Amino acid sequence: MNTDELRAFQREILGGIPANLPAAFPRSEDVSHAPVRKDILSPAEKELALRNALRYFPAETHAVLAPEFAQELREYGRIYMYRLRPSQPVKARPISAYPAKCDQAASIMLMIQNNLDPAVAQHPEELITYGGNGGVFQNWAQYRLTMQYLSQMTEEQTLAMYSGHPMGLFPSHKDAPRVVVTNGMVIPNYSKPDDWERMNAMGVSQYGQMTAGSYMYIGPQGIVHGTTITVLNAVRMNDKTGSGPAGKLFVTAGLGGMSGAQPKAGNIAGVVSVTAEVNSDAAHKRHEQGWVDHVIEDVEELVLQVRASVEAKEAVSYAYLGNVVDVWEAFDRAELFVDLGSDQTSLHNPWAGGYYPAGLSFEASNKMMASDPDAFADHVKESLRRHADAVNKHTARGTYFFDYGNAFLLEASRSGADIMNTDGTGFRYPSYVQDIMGPMCFDYGFGPFRWVCASGEAADLELTDRIACEVLEDLKKEAPAEIQQQMDDNIRWIKGAQANRLVVGSQARILYADALGRMKIAKAFNDAIAADRLAGPVILGRDHHDVSGTDSPFRETSNIYDGSAFTADMAVQNFAGDAFRGATWISLHNGGGVGWGEVVNGGFGMLIDGSADAERRLTSMLHWDVNNGIARRSWARNEGAEWAIQRAMDQEPLLKVTLPAHAADDVIAEALK
Numbered sequence: 001m002n003t004d005e006l007r008a009f010q011r012e013i014l015g016g017i018p019a020n021l022p023a024a025f026p027r028s029e030d031v032s033h034a035p036v037r038k039d040i041l042s043p044a045e046k047e048l049a050l051r052n053a054l055r056y057f058p059a060e061t062h063a064v065l066a067p068e069f070a071q072e073l074r075e076y077g078r079i080y081m082y083r084l085r086p087s088q089p090v091k092a093r094p095i096s097a098y099p100a101k102c103d104q105a106a107s108i109m110l111m112i113q114n115n116l117d118p119a120v121a122q123h124p125e126e127l128i129t130y131g132g133n134g135g136v137f138q139n140w141a142q143y144r145l146t147m148q149y150l151s152q153m154t155e156e157q158t159l160a161m162y163s164g165h166p167m168g169l170f171p172s173h174k175d176a177p178r179v180v181v182t183n184g185m186v187i188p189n190y191s192k193p194d195d196w197e198r199m200n201a202m203g204v205s206q207y208g209q210m211t212a213g214s215y216m217y218i219g220p221q222g223i224v225h226g227t228t229i230t231v232l233n234a235v236r237m238n239d240k241t242g243s244g245p246a247g248k249l250f251v252t253a254g255l256g257g258m259s260g261a262q263p264k265a266g267n268i269a270g271v272v273s274v275t276a277e278v279n280s281d282a283a284h285k286r287h288e289q290g291w292v293d294h295v296i297e298d299v300e301e302l303v304l305q306v307r308a309s310v311e312a313k314e315a316v317s318y319a320y321l322g323n324v325v326d327v328w329e330a331f332d333r334a335e336l337f338v339d340l341g342s343d344q345t346s347l348h349n350p351w352a353g354g355y356y357p358a359g360l361s362f363e364a365s366n367k368m369m370a371s372d373p374d375a376f377a378d379h380v381k382e383s384l385r386r387h388a389d390a391v392n393k394h395t396a397r398g399t400y401f402f403d404y405g406n407a408f409l410l411e412a413s414r415s416g417a418d419i420m421n422t423d424g425t426g427f428r429y430p431s432y433v434q435d436i437m438g439p440m441c442f443d444y445g446f447g448p449f450r451w452v453c454a455s456g457e458a459a460d461l462e463l464t465d466r467i468a469c470e471v472l473e474d475l476k477k478e479a480p481a482e483i484q485q486q487m488d489d490n491i492r493w494i495k496g497a498q499a500n501r502l503v504v505g506s507q508a509r510i511l512y513a514d515a516l517g518r519m520k521i522a523k524a525f526n527d528a529i530a531a532d533r534l535a536g537p538v539i540l541g542r543d544h545h546d547v548s549g550t551d552s553p554f555r556e557t558s559n560i561y562d563g564s565a566f567t568a569d570m571a572v573q574n575f576a577g578d579a580f581r582g583a584t585w586i587s588l589h590n591g592g593g594v595g596w597g598e599v600v601n602g603g604f605g606m607l608i609d610g611s612a613d614a615e616r617r618l619t620s621m622l623h624w625d626v627n628n629g630i631a632r633r634s635w636a637r638n639e640g641a642e643w644a645i646q647r648a649m650d651q652e653p654l655l656k657v658t659l660p661a662h663a664a665d666d667v668i669a670e671a672l673k
């Protein structure tokens with residue numbers, strides 16, 4: 001790294017919010033920007049928003065900043081403080097580049113930088129990492145102040161982060177988390193989408209999504225793995241004749257942050273896939289990256305090409321540049337049989353750009369959602385009704401349709417679509433967690449463990465891949481039949497990981513593993529650091545979309561059937577339990593994939609440096625971080641989880657979990673007569 005650039009970067013971090021304001025400079029033209037947010041604040045609330053923004057700055061600068069911030073609020077619906085964007089490139093530099101007093105703080109800086117890297121983040125200048133509204137900070141003053149606090153922090157302090165706002169450094173101790181993050185935690189009665197719009201516009205709350213506000217996003221690779229596992233298992237589940245994936249057709253939508261992984265997963269699974277995308281930039285970006293094979297703009301042409309590929313049993317992916325509703329309707333007219341169907345439009349955010357309604361162009365939608373939000377919402381609802389009708393026609397012919405955790409069924413039902421089951425007690429279609437992820441992965445403790453090599457060296461990632469693979473191959477020898485398929489899939493994934501070239505930003509890897517696998521892999525990394533086989537420490541983490549971290553009745557906990565799917569004790573317990581077992585940072589969020597008010601989720605980051613302390617922490621925390629959720633899933637009488645928690649108790653005598661007794665159907669029926 002160029003030493004002048006490094007010095008300038010460090011100077012800027014140490015300087016926090018500069019005493020002399022940097023000159024104002026316009027938003028960049030060559031990066032994607034967040035949609036203009038709706039004008040929701042009353043005049044009194046606008047005043048508050050402005051006062052709130054100005055409290056980061058000395059009074060003598062207010063005359064300059066007040067009109068500028070007022071203009072941002074008018075023009076974009078938020079105050080991002082564009083003037084405060086850093087002058088040095090925002091990217092994950094090696095851990096040694098950060099001006100910090102402890103490595104733990106430097107590791108958090110590294111991950112913040114990664115989440116805001118323009119190569120990684122969706123709307124980098126609005127500090128949005130993914131999902132349209134998943135923020136790391138609400139404005140650039142918060143970024144600067146947080147980085148400065150991290151540069152000053154010792155191992156006797158903890159930084160409290162309130163929805164992007166650094167409340168300050170508080171005395172703590174070396175085993176405490178260095179940072180405690182909460183995002184969007186609001187009083188439950190004030191958790192409707194407009195409450196987010198209002199509080200976010202006033203600068204007092206933010207939507208942290210899952211790994212955005214918790215600094216644990218690692219680019220699209222995280223999602224490629226999860227999506228591959230889902231599509232692979234969906235194909236296996238529906239392969240009643242044993243003919244395999246060849247010639248099976250998968251139809252879905254979305255080529256955005258996470259959804260962009262679908263065609264790649266389709267290719268890996270060996271099917272023909274069609275992914276509709278209304279945004280030409282998003283579709284072409286995925287095509288240029290080689291994530292989708294062909295882009296087609298004419299729906300009739302699409303029908304012809306897809307039919308030919310199905311007949312030729314090709315593993316190929318098509319992007320349709322247009323609305324997904326048009327694809328479902330055209331395939332119905334053409335009587336083209338669809339084996340698997342889903343949807344990954346951003347319906348967790350239906351009114352502000354997550355879902356583009358059929359019959360309205362992309363450009364017209366973008367205008368209308370800001371200028372006439374009520375009319376836009378009506379278009380969305382009508383489109384969802386049409387969307388569901390078209391899907392229903394296909395499923396009547398045998399298509400297996402599943403909700404991809406994007407709140408499609410939830411929002412379609414709220415729009416009055418014909419999507420409920422016959423007795424009206426639930427949805428007509430399962431979520432991918434109900435049928436696939438839950439019973440096959442989460443109940444057994446398998447989830448998206450991940451790590452980042454803090455040296456920034458590709459050689460470190462390569463060695464950690466090899467170490468992880470060796471650990472899994474060892475574990476597989478003794479693994480019971482129930483988890484053999486999982487072990488096989490993950491060994492194959494890690495063996496192909498280097499060839500798949502999935503690294504964007506930091507040197508990161510994802511791997512589905514259970515509690516034992518995560519602990520053994522992490523310990524092997526710690527040993528390799530101690531033995532100087534790795535050039536630097538390793539940051540452990542996971543997606544929040546996991547066994548224990550997330551309570552989300554329409555997604556992660558949708559396969560919990562004891563009535564507790566709408567409780568959030570598990571996620572909160574997980575956050576608290578990780579905190580005192582050694583996490584370097586922890587986070588708890590309202591929001592996440594399914595929408596504000598619909599989910600509580602949390603996660604952690606942990607720096608391991610080869611020390612005995614690191615080994616103690618990783619063993620204690622990873623064990624809890626997985627087994628907490630298995631215990632809850634077992635208490636809900638999920639068969640796989642009952643098996644998995646018994647196995648965990650056999651392995652660890654200090655673990656004693658309350659197990660459920662099963663009441664016989666006839667006893668219940670008789671008692672309720």
Ligand SMILES: NC(=O)c1ccc[n+]([C@@H]2O[C@H](COP(=O)([O-])OP(=O)(O)OC[C@H]3O[C@@H](n4cnc5c(N)ncnc54)[C@H](O)[C@@H]3O)[C@@H](O)[C@H]2O)c1
Pocket residue numbers: 130131132223226227253254255256257258259260261276277278279282322323324325344345346347348349353354355356357358404405406407592593594
């Ligand atoms: N991939 C996963 O494993 C996974 C898991 C759980 C949930 N999700 C959910 O999937 C959704 C998508 O995530 P993302 O990060 O890709 O979001 P994103 O906003 O980056 O991408 C969604 C894409 O859908 C496109 N789109 C919207 N409406 C459309 C329409 N009617 N027809 C065609 N294209 C349309 C948008 O232009 C956008 O590019 C989110 O709600 C997320 O929470 C994904």
